[in-house]
Amino acid sequence: MKTTFRKPTRRGFLATGVAALAAPAILRSSRAYAANPVIKVGHVSPRTGPLAGFAEADDYVLEAIGKTFAAGLENNGKSYTIEIISKDSQSNPNRAAEVAADLILGDEVDIIVAASTPDTVNPVADQAEVNEVPCITTDCPWQPYFFGRNGVPGEGFMNTYHFFWGLEDVIAAFLDMWDSAGVAKNVGGLFPNDADGNAWGDAENGLPKPLAAAGYNLIDPGRYQPPSDDFSNQIAAFKEAGCEIVTGNMIPPDFATFWAQAAQQGFNPKIVTIGKALLFPSVIESLGDRGEGLSSEVWWSPNHPFSSSLTGASSRELAEGYSAASGRPWTQPIGFKHALFEVVADVIRRAEDLEDPAAIVSAIAATNIDTIVGPVNWANGPINNVTKTPLVAGQWQKDGDAMDLKIVANSTAPNIPTTGELKLL
Amino acid sequence: MEWINALVQGILLGGLYALFAAGLSLIFGVMRLVNIAHGDLIVLAAFLGLTVTTATGMHPLLALIVVVPLMAGLGYALQRGLLNQTLGDDILPPLLVTFGLSVILQNGLLEIYSADPQKLSAGGLETASLPVGGLSLGVLPLLTFAIAVLVIWGLQWTFYHTSLGRSFRAVSDNQDIAQLMGINRRHVFGLAMALALAVTAVAGILLGIRTSFDPSVGGGRLIFGFEAVIIGGLGNLWGTLAGGVILGVAQTIGAKIDPGWQILAGHIVFLLILAVRPNGLFPRIAA
Numbered sequence: 001m002k003t004t005f006r007k008p009t010r011r012g013f014l015a016t017g018v019a020a021l022a023a024p025a026i027l028r029s030s031r032a033y034a035a036n037p038v039i040k041v042g043h044v045s046p047r048t049g050p051l052a053g054f055a056e057a058d059d060y061v062l063e064a065i066g067k068t069f070a071a072g073l074e075n076n077g078k079s080y081t082i083e084i085i086s087k088d089s090q091s092n093p094n095r096a097a098e099v100a101a102d103l104i105l106g107d108e109v110d111i112i113v114a115a116s117t118p119d120t121v122n123p124v125a126d127q128a129e130v131n132e133v134p135c136i137t138t139d140c141p142w143q144p145y146f147f148g149r150n151g152v153p154g155e156g157f158m159n160t161y162h163f164f165w166g167l168e169d170v171i172a173a174f175l176d177m178w179d180s181a182g183v184a185k186n187v188g189g190l191f192p193n194d195a196d197g198n199a200w201g202d203a204e205n206g207l208p209k210p211l212a213a214a215g216y217n218l219i220d221p222g223r224y225q226p227p228s229d230d231f232s233n234q235i236a237a238f239k240e241a242g243c244e245i246v247t248g249n250m251i252p253p254d255f256a257t258f259w260a261q262a263a264q265q266g267f268n269p270k271i272v273t274i275g276k277a278l279l280f281p282s283v284i285e286s287l288g289d290r291g292e293g294l295s296s297e298v299w300w301s302p303n304h305p306f307s308s309s310l311t312g313a314s315s316r317e318l319a320e321g322y323s324a325a326s327g328r329p330w331t332q333p334i335g336f337k338h339a340l341f342e343v344v345a346d347v348i349r350r351a352e353d354l355e356d357p358a359a360i361v362s363a364i365a366a367t368n369i370d371t372i373v374g375p376v377n378w379a380n381g382p383i384n385n386v387t388k389t390p391l392v393a394g395q396w397q398k399d400g401d402a403m404d405l406k407i408v409a410n411s412t413a414p415n416i417p418t419t420g421e422l423k424l425l
Numbered sequence: 426m427e428w429i430n431a432l433v434q435g436i437l438l439g440g441l442y443a444l445f446a447a448g449l450s451l452i453f454g455v456m457r458l459v460n461i462a463h464g465d466l467i468v469l470a471a472f473l474g475l476t477v478t479t480a481t482g483m484h485p486l487l488a489l490i491v492v493v494p495l496m497a498g499l500g501y502a503l504q505r506g507l508l509n510q511t512l513g514d515d516i517l518p519p520l521l522v523t524f525g526l527s528v529i530l531q532n533g534l535l536e537i538y539s540a541d542p543q544k545l546s547a548g549g550l551e552t553a554s555l556p557v558g559g560l561s562l563g564v565l566p567l568l569t570f571a572i573a574v575l576v577i578w579g580l581q582w583t584f585y586h587t588s589l590g591r592s593f594r595a596v597s598d599n600q601d602i603a604q605l606m607g608i609n610r611r612h613v614f615g616l617a618m619a620l621a622l623a624v625t626a627v628a629g630i631l632l633g634i635r636t637s638f639d640p641s642v643g644g645g646r647l648i649f650g651f652e653a654v655i656i657g658g659l660g661n662l663w664g665t666l667a668g669g670v671i672l673g674v675a676q677t678i679g680a681k682i683d684p685g686w687q688i689l690a691g692h693i694v695f696l697l698i699l700a701v702r703p704n705g706l707f708p709r710i711a712a
Contacts (some may be wrong), residue, residue, distance in 0.1 A: 224687060229438060230677055259635045288546065
């Protein structure tokens with residue numbers, strides 16, 4: 001047998017060489033030919049820093065979501081692999097904007113999601129809006145989200161959508177709880193000079209107006225600069241006015257300082273209902289016996305009568321799954337973090353063209369699903385790009401050895417059952 | 426009455442600020458070293474306290490027995506091993522080295538303890554109060570103030586009534602002549618830093634009982650410390666206590682007018698004093 005070895009000719013060498021050089025350019029745009037095209041979802045969350053409590057269940061939720069996404073999601077008869085890229089905002093709005101830009105420009109994500117307080121949600125949504133990437137956010141009252149980003153009612157935003165409750169719901173839930181208590185209607189207000197505090201204390205859109213309308217006298221000494229080392233002036237003003245209720249929106253270290261100083265300076269309110277600081281069992285535990293009887297809004301609990309559209313798990317199953325996996329008590333953001341990916345999955349299934357950001361955005365706008373935190377449907381929003389989930393009020397009470405957040409007022413959302421009665425401090 | 430309350434609470438807050446500042450004042454007085462890492466060393470002490478209390482279940486104040494010698498040892502090692510190499514005619518190298526140290530400490534703490542806020546639990550002490558003439562004063566702030574006075578008095582006594590204090594003053598006045606007189610200035614500097622960090626340990630533990638802390642809060646503490654030192658006059662320990670009290674009172678009186686003024690009022694008073702008396706109220710050293 002005779003084999004002939006052909007010497008490479010100049011022409012042949014050039015042709016092969018050019019083809020080899022050009023190949024990557026053609027291959028790069030060949031996503032459609034791959035076995036499973038990939039949809040990238042960017043996720044920004046405050047894993048570390050003062051807001052870390054909001055994200056403590058991230059690993060558990062993302063792992064469960066990753067399992068349900070493992071088989072891929074169907075869109076227009078084609079199966080897509082979903083890749084979730086999660087980044088830490090370190091509880092810092094500048095850092096949140098930085099990692100969001102990184103996800104959008106570096107990782108080239110198709111959808112970006114974020115959760116937990118205006119400090120995370122707003123910078124991420126702003127980056128998404130500027131770069132025209134579809135964005136879904138949650139876990140931040142809608143007023144700081146909408147007005148904090150200079151949203152214009154009636155116009156809204158192009159690419160960014162949000163689901164959570166609003167200040168009007170928190171006020172209604174708080175009033176519902178206080179009305180049944182029969183205490184003096186003098187309320188002390190503690191509002192920091194940050195996005196949440198300014199929204200809660202805002203004379204027009206915040207607590208002052210509805211509280212006055214309901215016959216409550218709100219003592220608001222003014223915005224303080226967080227973190228603060230001293231609350232003695234606020235305490236003196238509340239004592240002077242005979243406040244029996246204290247409300248506001250604080251970070252846990254400031255509440256710890258305030259609550260210790262209140263005891264030192266002989267100020268003993270009967271109801272203390274604070275947003276943000278009193279959401280987490282770990283904070284309540286660090287306060288020791290002084291944590292019992294404090295109250296807070298309840299966005300989600302194991303007793304909420306909703307279940308996941310992805311896994312079919314009930315609220316209780318999701319919460320207990322987390323406790324079993326981590327050995328830690330359930331927290332409210334778990335439900336919302338799960339719901340965030342329920343919405344993402346729903347949008348990916350329905351979008352007319354996953355290659356087109358505008359098609360994804362219109363799929364988000366047309367969302368109508370029942371999630372583990374309640375119905376999400378942007379057609380029913382109070383304002384553009386926003387839809388609301390139900391909210392009730394609860395109180396931390398001793399249940400055996402541990403503290404449990406009992407739902408004590410539910411007239412704002414009667415389908416969520418109460419699990420206890422309000423006890424005065 | 427409300428104004429008196431604001432005043433008294435401010436004085437008590439000043440005790441904490443004076444503790445933040447005492448270590449800074451001491452090392453500046455002895456070796457003209459401006460320690461940018463001071464705030465982070467306070468936070469380091471608080472975290473050491475946290476480790477000791479969670480490991481042994483000790484009361485945080487009892488944990489001082491462990492944390493104070495630990496910090497003092499660290500101070501001596503730090504001074505002899507690192508900072509002594511940077512001291513000289515130029516004030517800039519030690520400044521830059523402590524700045525770098527501050528970055529290293531913050532990130533080291535972040536790596537070990539994560540960014541979660543922590544608190545030292547002192548049980549009933551946190552909420553206990555004393556009624557004094559119609560005012561209700563917290564036992565913890567009172568204790569903090571008393572400790573601050575005691576620490577400043579102790580430092581002052583060490584400076585003027587012990588041979589160690591004589592060495593401190595000697596190297597402070599003229600390093601070369603002190604060296605000629607048989608004082609090993611490197612060793613004396615090490616002891617000064619050890620003493621300063623022992624005070625820092627006390628400040629860190631009291632901060633940790635009073636409020637929550639995380640690795641990033643050191644910088645803010647440094648500012649209050651610096652302001653207290655400069656208001657009181659560089660190198661003057663009693664002046665530092667006065668500076669802390671003035672700063673604390675300015676903050677609470679500012680907050681009495683409007684809570685938004687709390688931090689700002691402290692800074693404004695600091696700037697005013699700096700403008701009117703650039704050497705502080707009670708300077709020991711002519712600039």
